[in-house]
Amino acid sequence: MRILIIGGTRFVGRHITEAALAAGHEISLLHRGRTGADLFPEAEHLTADRNTDLSILRDRTWDATIDVSAYLPTQVDLLADTLSTGRYLLISSTSVYTPPPAPGFAEDSPLAEIDGPVPTEVTNETYGALKALCERTAAARFGRNTLVVRPTYVIGPHDHTGRFTYWVNRIAEGGEVLAPGDPADPIQVIDARDLASWIVTLLDRPLDPAAPTVFHAVSPAPPYSFGDMLEAILAEVGPPGTTLTWVGADFLFSEGENGASLPLWSEGDEWMTANTADPAAARAAGLDPRPLGRSVREIRAAEAAFSTEITITREREAELLAKWRSH
Secondary structure, X not given: OEEEEEOOOOOHHHHHHHHHHHOOXXXXXXXXXXXXXXXXXXXXXXXXXXXXXXXXXOOOOEEEEXXXXXXXXXXXXXXXXXXXXXXXXXXXXXXXXXXXXXXXXXXXXXXXXXXXXXXXXXOOOOHHHHHHHHHHHHHHHHHHHEEEEEXXXXXXXXXXXXXXXXXXXXXXXXXXXXXXXXOOOEOOEEEHHHHHHHHHHHHHOOOOOOOOOEEEEOEXXXXXXXXXXXXXXXXXXXXXXXXXXXXXXXXXXXXXXXXXXXXXXXXXXXXXXXXXXXXXXXXXXXXXXXXXXXXXXXXXXXXOOXXXXXXXXXXXXXXXXXXXXXX
């Protein structure tokens, strides 16, 4: 199968490219040449900016296209104006729903709407509604050939965000670990490698008019909590004597901390139910995520040196823990 991947050199796209090549497919990668231009020499590299000029795609045909990097409906429209493809698979998000989605929600739950002009800038506030509009645009332009995959937090090697990697490496250091908010807050993740291999097999299947076309790529099925996740990481990489100290949300807010400095923390807002998606449709279509413990071990082995300036430092963490105890 000849597959075009839009944005196939960074994190999720990189893993999809690896999976597609491993499955023996002929791969073309469309990217700007800024990240991973030296990766995958066996693939065809097409250098272009999808926002301005896609003429490089004209007079070409692919059996399937995987779009990893569509955040604005205009990007989908411009691609559809130029592209000749069989299947079109859009990587979307569980953020597309009208907040707050009901716990255990399915793929037919109400999607976010945009009132007024369509935003041209992707922000935390516009991201979900814009992704929902990308889905609608894809369905209108590519029709029944459209597949939509809605992941939650994607984890794994080469994750430039470092959100899950932070917790793996922090807990692996041992000692007293600051855990934010309520341990009962829901969370779901998906390993990028499992997501990638499943997407490739999904495209391999014959088109069935009765089969679902929209899927939650999430794991595990709810209920699963932030506390469960940190305990699972602790069980895999935490040295003896490592402890989790849960620190209240109001205290952390008063100290200026948030879900950036303490990654994956929902901050207790209404959107945390977006981490309770029902994965039944994806499971029925073959998604088989590896155990979280395996992901933890592999991420630690591959990303032990990963660091980010956004998360709290060990010194700041110790300061907050001391204040919390006195508080």
